[in-house]
Amino acid sequence: MTVKPALHVLLAGPRGFCAGVDRAIKIVEESLRRFGAPVYVRHEIVHNKFVVQSLEAQGAIFVEELDEVPADAPVVFSAHGVPKSVPAEARRRNMVYLDATCPLVSKVHREAERHAAAGRHILLIGHAGHPEVIGTMGQLEPGTVTLVETVAEAETVRPPEGPLAFTTQTTLSVDDTAEIVATLAGRFPHLVGPAKEDICYATTNRQAAVKAIAARSGMVVVVGAPNSSNSVRLREVAERAGCPRAIMVQRGRELDPALADGVGTLGITAGASAPDVLVQEVLERLRERFTLTVEEVVVAEESVVFKLPAALAK
DSSP, X not given: OOOOOEEEEEEEESOSOOHHHHHHHHHHHHHHHHHOSOEEEESOSSSOHHHHXXXXXXXXXXXXXXXXXXXXXXEEEOTTOOOTHHHHHHHHTTOOEEXXXXXXXXXXXXXHHHHHHTTOEEEEESOTTOHHHHHHHTTSOTTSEEEEOSHHHHHHOOOOSSOEEEEEOTTSOHHHHHHHHHHHHHHOTTOBOOSSOSSOHHHHHHHHHHHHHHTTOSEEEEESOTTOHHHHHHHHHHHHTTOSOEEEESSGGGOOGGGGTTTOEEEEEEOTTSOHHHHHHHXXXXXXXXXXXXXXXXXXXXXXXXXXXXXXXX
């Protein structure tokens, strides 16, 4: 009998689902229970193929725009948030709609509206084309927001004259964002910031957890989707924190266990839209080649729960 080599696994904690993702999935599931299939969902409810396929199997139909949804069918808006024009169109068509926007994203929307109402031009730190950024910019009149993606852009951006404020996408790198904010604040001393950091608790905690395992790991595996901003940031944070190699997989079967040969200690984390069953898949895949010892490295305990919309809470 061949003896499998030993591999020590560090599991980052927290990892995986956050309260906003959990709420969004429950909204789709409860809508299916209340209304029956099909329930339409505008955009991926969260950026995870496994979650989307699981909901499709229950009767959810995913579309990109409202014009793909029959007027008499219920529709759910994704956790990333939508421009104001989307619910306005749903109301115009007398559609039944449920908004699964994460409450922390909604907080950024209201904050941006307050800044605009106070006459401030808004510098939005985020990634162009990300659904959350599109949703936040879509809360305001065109021309009232300037997107800033990098430190280099923060050094050169030329906003209109007058009062300025900044807000951020919730799933960014904590360290990168701090550098961008510092650059903007240095150039615009009267820049008004949010009362509380916009990067959400789950993003912050998961980045802190991956930092805690990265320096001890020869390799880090991030379970997440390539279009998931918070998952991509976890891989970047792991590399910057001293891990020689960080890779991303969506499912256990995508991982070549031979990549861990000679590694000794391997770290695993998961983006906020990845269920823990996918982490277990990765562990099982590694057990095909190694004898595992598993250590959980917990940097924070999370107890946040978001309520379902009133229409589903009855």
